[in-house]
Amino acid sequence: MTIMTTGRLRQYSLVIAATMLMTLTACEKENESSDNSVTEEEAVEVMAQGVSGESGGLSTQVESTAAVAAATPATCGYSSSDTAFGALNVVRGNITYSYEGSMNRQLVCDGGLPQSFSFNYTGENSYTGPRMSSADNTSAGFVITGLSPLTAQYVFNASYVRNGTQQSKVRLQRSIESKLTITSSNITVxxxxxxxxxxxxxxxxxxxxxxxxxxxNASYEGSFTFQGNRTGTLVLKNGASYTIQW
Known part of the structure; x- marks a missing residue:
């Protein structure tokens, strides 16, 4: 996976200390704070991997669910529960990922016509790459519409949560405990x-x-826009923008 940052403008104010001692003390406190908090670079890596299909993230789960929806009988009232699923040691580029879990699914009809397909699962996800490795507990809820054979695309309403531990392999090379929450109402497949x-x-x-x-606790928020062909843009609330390819 490739992450490229685009230009951004930040303004800094500088207060000149009266003595060298005060200046050194301020720098030490700033470095200490930086070392003790999750950096933007670390958070962006977790966020990007959570979306990327190269690490078994949201993209993989959405596209796999679309395949399940296509193979599900269009029979009103159809349901299936506690179905095991997963994939082990999948290699995509320079990242290896695995996931497994248990899912429930149900086809909902109105007036005898299929209206939506609901999919819920809990399980475990992990990945290992050159910049980071991760082990997470995962839960997801997808509601798929656009089931009519006359439409060309499914539309996903999605909720995807990962709780786990990441090990960074670059710069400070630290372990991070995190919760990643991804939601959407308009993913088209x-x-x-x-x-x-x-x-x-x-x-x-x-x-x-x-x-x-x-x-x-460090918090970072943003929006990710899918642009097709396994690319997208992550824009944080602070204005930082990252182009992601997988």
């Missing part, structure tokens, strides 16, 4: 290719550095 075409998701990261005294 081509019915023929079963690939995501478009859509925007809200991405919220909350996490802290493992083993750092005084490490507070």
């Amino acid at each position: 081509d019915k023929i290719t079963k690939k995501i075409v478009s859509g925007t998701v809200s991405v919220v990261f909350n996490g802290s550095v493992v083993g750092k005294a005084g490490s507070g």
